[in-house]
Each structure stands twice: as C-alpha cells, then as structure tokens.
Amino acid sequence: MADQIRRRLGDCTPAERKVGRVLLSAYPSAGFETVAVLAARAGVSGPTVVRFVSRLGFSGFPAFQAALRADLDDRSASPLSLYRSRDVADATGADEALARYAPAAEEAVRRTFADLPPSDFSRAVDLLARDARRVLVVGGRFSRLVGLYLVQHLQQMRPDVEYVTDRPEGRTHALADLGHRDVLVVFDYRRYEKDSARLAQFAVDRKASVVLFTDVWLSPVASLADAVLPSDTGTASAYDAMAPAMALVEAVVSAVLAELGDVAHRRMERIESVGAALDVF
Known part of the structure; x- marks a missing residue:
C-alpha cells in the first residue's frame, strides 16, 4: 500500500498529493483516521480524501482501510507466521523445497526490476x-x-x-x-x-x-x-x-x-x- 501510494503521487492533483504525503509521513496509522481528521491534517476537503483513495482503485474509504489492515498484517509478518502462511511445512524433502523455491525467487527478481x-x-x-x-x-x-x-x-x-x-x-x-x-x-x-x-x-x-x-x-x-x-x-x-x-x-x-x-x-x-x-x- 505505501509503495502504491508513493507511485501514484505523480498522477494526483496538488490537493490529492497532500493527502498522500500525510499518509506516507505517518504510515500506516494516518490511514486509520476518519476522513475528516485526515482531511484536516492534509489541509484539504473530505471529498479530496475520497477522490484520492478512489484514484488508488478503492470503491471508498472503508475499502481503503480494509486493505490497509491487511497490509499492516503483511508488514509485521514474522518468519513464524510466514512458515504457516506459505505452507512451508507441506514441502517434503529437499527436492520439493527446491522445486517450490526456485520459481518463486525468479519471479521475485523479475517483479523487483x-x-x-x-x-x-x-x-x-x-x-x-x-x-x-x-x-x-x-x-x-x-x-x-x-x-x-x-x-x-x-x-x-x-x-x-x-x-x-x-x-x-x-x-x-x-x-x-x-x-x-x-x-x-x-x-x-x-x-x-x-x-x-x-x-x-x-x-x-x-x-x-x-x-x-x-x-x-x-x-x-x-x-x-x-x-x-x-x-x-x-x-x-x-x-x-x-x-x-x-x-x-x-x-x-x-x-x-x-x-x-x-x-x-x-x-x-x-x-x-x-x-x-x-x-x-
């Protein structure tokens, strides 16, 4: 989410960019404020905040906050939680682990660039x-x-x-x-x-x-x-x-x-x- 916000700033109006910068400066906590509080912090109107999250592809501010909560879980993920979510325990033996790991690593490098x-x-x-x-x-x-x-x-x-x-x-x-x-x-x-x-x-x-x-x-x-x-x-x-x-x-x-x-x-x-x-x- 933070990366998405940062990338879209160049497409925004000056008022919308103010919203994005406030979100990034206190990410992710600023995103859990109400529309009115976030607008006041950015010095813009409430509709500007709604237009900003719509530009990010969300149907409204509640949908934006729901995605933000999921993003927060990802940001704080530990090796233990990743062990469970990535089904690491399901791999049986070195051959299967390699077969799973190699394409995932290749794709991660490709996406990075x-x-x-x-x-x-x-x-x-x-x-x-x-x-x-x-x-x-x-x-x-x-x-x-x-x-x-x-x-x-x-x-x-x-x-x-x-x-x-x-x-x-x-x-x-x-x-x-x-x-x-x-x-x-x-x-x-x-x-x-x-x-x-x-x-x-x-x-x-x-x-x-x-x-x-x-x-x-x-x-x-x-x-x-x-x-x-x-x-x-x-x-x-x-x-x-x-x-x-x-x-x-x-x-x-x-x-x-x-x-x-x-x-x-x-x-x-x-x-x-x-x-x-x-x-x-």
Whole structure:
C-alpha cells in the first residue's frame, strides 16, 4: 500500500498529493483516521480524501482501510507466521523445497526490476556517484550483509565509503560530522528496525541525503528518503528473499561504475597497485 501510494503521487492533483504525503509521513496509522481528521491534517476537503483513495482503485474509504489492515498484517509478518502462511511445512524433502523455491525467487527478481521506480534509481545512483562527500551505510539483522556488499563495491570506485557499525560508540563517531554533502544509505526490511528510522531522521535533521533499500511494503524511512529502492521479497520459504535486494544492489553498482567512468577506473588501478605492493593480491 505505501509503495502504491508513493507511485501514484505523480498522477494526483496538488490537493490529492497532500493527502498522500500525510499518509506516507505517518504510515500506516494516518490511514486509520476518519476522513475528516485526515482531511484536516492534509489541509484539504473530505471529498479530496475520497477522490484520492478512489484514484488508488478503492470503491471508498472503508475499502481503503480494509486493505490497509491487511497490509499492516503483511508488514509485521514474522518468519513464524510466514512458515504457516506459505505452507512451508507441506514441502517434503529437499527436492520439493527446491522445486517450490526456485520459481518463486525468479519471479521475485523479475517483479523487483519490473516495478523499480526509474527516477528513484537514477537519483540513488547520482547521489552515490557524484553528489556525496561521504557515503555511510547501515543495515539490519539480515540486511547488513547486503549493505556490506554494497560498501565493498563502492569502496573500489570512490573514497569515503563506510559501513556504520552497530556499536553505539562506533555510530556516534561515524555520524558526528554528518552534513549536507553526505549520504546515508539505509537497508530496512520487515520487521522494520527502530534504529533505522532514528538514524534516517538524524541524517535529515543535518541536511544529509538518504537512500533507502527496502521491501514493497516500504520501511517507515521511506517518508524521509530522497530515493527509495524497493525489492519484492516474496518466496516459498519462511524467510523473505534477499536475492532480489542483492540483484538490485548489483544494478546500482553497475550504474555507479558507469557514471564514474575514468574516475572509478583510476581508483581501481590505484587499489590494485597498492594491493600488489603489499602482497595482498
């Protein structure tokens, strides 16, 4: 739902966009307000709210809220609940599990790129390739692995790229000098982590840019981000798929390399030279 709202903002009237932004800024709780309260928060009329949800394809505000409740269940799904809903227990043996998993994973990657917002992808690449003085990356319990993958590639192409440790004192040191020319890259997937939102808000307060890698339900960080790159994490497992997120990171890496061109090439040559001198490679 959050992803759908965000995608449709460009098709809306200015008044309808106000409704969409209020919904995204306090998603999903704002959607459970009455039409009158939501209209007052957005500074528009009640009929504007109704027209907005109709533009999303709903017959009325009650239908919108019903879909929102279902979306909320999906956003908070745990591996245990996914184990039940995806009938993981029904698979008998490795062969059947593979037969179920492979097509689901392939489809998730396909949907990720089919639904990828081109403007957000371009903005993310531009921030990572040209605009940033520093790139700081943070991730969650599992997504930190994808974040580290991005860091190791970007470090080959440009300086001042760092993965921010989970340790509080390490984060304090890394973020102490955060400013308007810096970029914070956040990896945040359901069940979304409170630290991610706190760090993103900290970055925004200091005029830094935020790039978000998330799932189709959209992390709360989406309302703060300059670029949002969602992945379809659907799979036939009790765990959400990170392969689509990894594929998306690799697409970003490829695009950043193309943008940096000779700058990246020269840095890669210097790294190889230092590695040879130190007998690393």
